Amino acid sequence: MAQKTPIWQFKAYQNWVKTILISELVESNETVAEFCCGTGLETGKWERSKIKKYYGFDHSQESLAEAESKWKQKSCPYDAEFIKLQLTTERIEHFINNNSSHTSGSNTTKSITGGGSPDSLFDVVSCFDGMQNAFIDYDHANTFIKNASSRLKVGGFFFGIIPDSSSIWYKSQKVTSGLPCVKSSLFSIEFDSEIFNFFGCKYNLSMKDGSKIQENLIHFPSFINLCKSHDLVLVEATNLNDFYEENKKNYESKLKQCGVMVGKNKIDPAQMELISLYTTFIFVKEVKEPKAIDMN
Structure with a gap:
């Protein structure tokens, strides 16, 4: 892999993580949904998993x-639909029950199908x-979590x-004065702000490749509770630093x-520090238990 940007190893490493997650959690002939799919970078990974159908959701018509x-x-062998959807404000059911087109505001994204029911549930999200x-x-x-769960089959993974x-917050608290950084x-x-709010805790991330983004911290206990309220139960979450130690032996060839391992055949410490800012998450959808009825 050509070292095109200062964060090339970080990008290659994330690609490795995605490869492992998809290979471990997605089985052949399944229907998958990808939220915030962007420009569709994972086509090869879905193809290798021999999926049956793919739904890509994003708010950007251009992406x-x-x-x-x-x-x-790429003449991918699986059927696909690409659907414009504001996952944080609109309900997914309103956008996949029409097999001819999906409309959001003034824009229309046509379905791309090669058969199968438009009402099919997702095996993974x-x-x-x-x-x-x-x-x-x-x-x-x-709303985002509800969308992730609502059409996911029982036993299916959200990951x-x-x-x-x-x-991120731990690293930011090491400063002796001023705002966390x-x-x-x-x-x-x-x-x-100096306060870690459960929602709306913004931070600005600038990378050496010139990219600048504003994101929100995800308060993990709140994330888990939201998922639980929609029948999604945490299986595991692994910081990408630890993910390397747990998977490097079994997935060394990957x-x-x-393109993660070139040159000295190791991950640069500065790249690993950037890698450690992220974590995997895996939830499974479980059957909602009925409320107990007191017969006394």
């Missing part, structure tokens, strides 16, 4: 158009980037990658294939 183009150019934007407040976060709020050779983080 969806690019994702659709990639899907067509993934989200590799963007869920942190939902945690601006309770209502937006709750992905999010910023690790514990790691983190300084590194590859990135910097600045907070607007490390090389994804």
Whole structure:
């Protein structure tokens, strides 16, 4: 892999993590949904898992158009639909029950189907980037999680990658004066407040490749409780630093294939510090237990 940006190893590492999660949690002939799918970077991973159908959801019409183009150019063997949806304010059911088109505001995204029922449930729901934007407040976060759960089959997985709020907040508290912040050779983080609010705790992340984004910390206990209220139970969450130690032996060949290991065949400490800002999450949908009836 060419070292095109200062954070090339971080990008390659995230690709490795996605590869493992999809290979472990997605089975052949399944229907998958990807939230905040962006421009559709994971087509090869879905193809290798031999999925039956793919639903890509995103708020950006331009990103969806690019994702659709990639899907067509690669002649992916699975059926696909790319649907414009504000996952934090709109309900998913309103956008996948019409097999001809899906409309949001003035824009229309056509379904791309090769058969199968438009009402099919998802075997898995993934989200590799963007869920942190939902945690601006309770209502937006709750709608996002409700969308993740509502069409997920019982026993199905909701999984992905999010910023690790514990790691980020811990690093930011090491400053001796001023607002919480983190300084590194590859990135910097600045907070607007000294208080870690459960929702709407914003921080600005600047990376050495020139990218600048504003995100929200995801208060993990609140995240778990929201998921639980929609029948999603935590299986595991692993900081990407620990993920390396747990999986490097079994997936060593994938490390090389994804371009993580080049040169000295190790991960640079500065890259690992950036990697440690993120965590995986895996939830499983369980049957809602009926309320006990007191017969006394």
